[in-house]
Amino acid sequence: MKKLSSILFITLLTVACQQTEPENTEVISVMESEGSVPELLPLVETNTIKNVILLIGDGTGLAQITAGQYAIVGPDGLLHMQTMPVTGFVKTHSSDNLITDSASGATAYSCGLKTYNGAIGVDPNQVPCKTILELAEEKGLSTGLISTSSITHATPASFAAHVEQRSMQEEIAADFLDSGVEVFLGGGVQWFSENQRSDSLDLLGQFEEAGYQILMNEQDLQNSDSDRLLGLFAEDGMERNEGEPSTATMAQKALDIMSKDEDGFFLMLEGSQIDWAGHGNDSEYLLREVEDFDNAVKAVLDFAREDGETLVVLTADHETGGMTLQQQYADGDSLEIYWTTSYHTGTPVPLMAYGPRALEFMGWRDNTYVGQKLSELLQVGELPVLLED
Template identity: 55%
Template sequence: MKRLLSLIIIAVVAANCQPKSQVEVPISKGTNTEMLPLVADKPIKNVILLIADGTGLGQISTGQLNLVGADDYLALQTMPITGIVKTHSSSSLITDSAAGATAYSCGQKTDNGMIGYLPDGTHCKTLLELAIDKGMKTGLVATSTITHATPASFAAHVESRRDEDVIAEHFLESNTDVFLGGGRSFFIPQTEEGSRRSDDFNLVEKFEEKGYSYLQTAEELKATNGDKLLGLFADGGLDSENRTPTLAEMTDKAISTLNNNENGFFLMIEGSQIDWGGHGNDSEYVIREVKDFDDAVKRVLEFAQKDGETLVVLTADHETGGLTMMTDSEDPHTLQVNWVTDYHTGVPIPLMAYGPHAIKFTGWQDNTDVGIKIAELMNFGEFPINLE
């Protein structure tokens, strides 16, 4: 019987490369070793874009070793098509999430910090907005505030990602069908406890007036049959430990809500806090978030296999932390996981795809290519598009 690798997590300070913590994490062994098959090309009805914020091969491999073992695969690793994405923004070789997500949503480079907004002051039309124009249903799901950089880049246009209160207002006018995540603080008036608005605008009431079901708990999420959902399950990001609802639960509800439209749907799902674990050089946090994200990926792939008309594309916006693994000098069955920074890196990131025309996403891509190819496959017409 093959000996399983044991894994020692070590956070290393970039300045002097000395470990600042050491935690031994047991490795479990799963049973998933089969790759999903290629799917025959046909017209695509639905697109599900999964973004694992801050995730590179190191984060995926560390999660795999801890969650399923050295010989098995995470759900995301079973996708049959793989590629590599370059991530630089127009203002830096190291992108942030705003510019990285805008590259996907708009098919164009922008400066770090900008949300659906270009350096020349114009706005860019997003994949989600084009999907709405085509009569598709649309949704955004995240474990951060729903107004955070990645989800915001699909349904808002602001010069600074910090303007989450304004982003929430843009969401109200976007006609997006499903919003699920954290960020209640940006939707409630300043007079209410926990608010991070500087005015008395009650966006929750405005959403309800437009027919949205307002959800605050996992129980309400499970019970709702609404066609339009505003789920805000925390004032800020969702708790990482003992998360409720989980990303998988939000994903299930988003798919079931959107999948009743003859024109199909566009859904973006973000595993937001893998990035936060990277910023903290906290490997246990990263592993926990990889599991939460991969559980959601499994639900998406199960749906896509049954549906047969859904393209699934999975990638990241950038890598965070420079996570890498080396063999321990004293034990070849032990790995050291090291961090080189507490910020983003310029290391290219993985890209995976499943479903009709998934082969389009193999090889090296610029991050803008991903959005452009999705728009092309969905027959969205002219893209990229600049707006005044």
């Protein structure tokens, strides 16, 4: 029996080795590196942290970052996110699955605890858990959420809402009204409009009554002078149509507003559609989204470097697509990409940091550690905290 098993193993291995042309492949162009390579940002010597910015590249693993580097700045260049001086890794499993989804992954960052796939701001028993954003609001800090998906999508929702399932986007939008968040920027007008909600609730009107300025396009954003914004630039996820702001533009506006708060601020910014491109195994789409996200990273890092009291942490909720850099073609001007799945994987994701106490984010970390440590460093309280009656 053992001999038969060995023969079977050798046969399967031989067949596998002969499969040299996997079906699920794409080819991307590699940019020729030009100019000088940007230097790594320096370690910040001060320990004073006034502001925290959490950047989440949804679905972004090392392959997505490297493919972006090759296609945007070339093999010898660096994306802005690659200039961050501290690097570690994040383990991403949820409480009920080795392969997390964005809801449980984001709740690990926001609440500092493991929960089940689909959960928004609740623990495995569906008890609401307090988030770092809510702790920051209680301490008088300004807060903001930016996303290129609907602002009620799983990642941003997990910082300012508490529902049993991520699909409950109407309930999430209603939760946002009582969150105290100063800046919401993303897509998702359908979840706020009385003409599109199943309950005909006029959330747009209620947000206006609560002091928010409603923004529908980039011009509205640029012209706004309010310190409370609800920017909804698409029916659902942002579609990169004319009139929609880039993620960098949204980031800059949020920083302009929240940096006026002498008590400091907490901002979460998500590059949502890197994940969507991974689900679709679409390299061209992915590279556009990586570039858009990286431009926002530059805006954030420029602010943090000038400010000196801002900690920036960049990570992902999970990797999507099992993206692999397969082989080089021609004279190095193209690269084959191979996708192993159209869903998430359990591969650990990068963790990068710049600013005061950045060294706290070296090494192999659980995703819950990130939320717990950020809350501690921002001095807004300890996570996790359950909101039981």
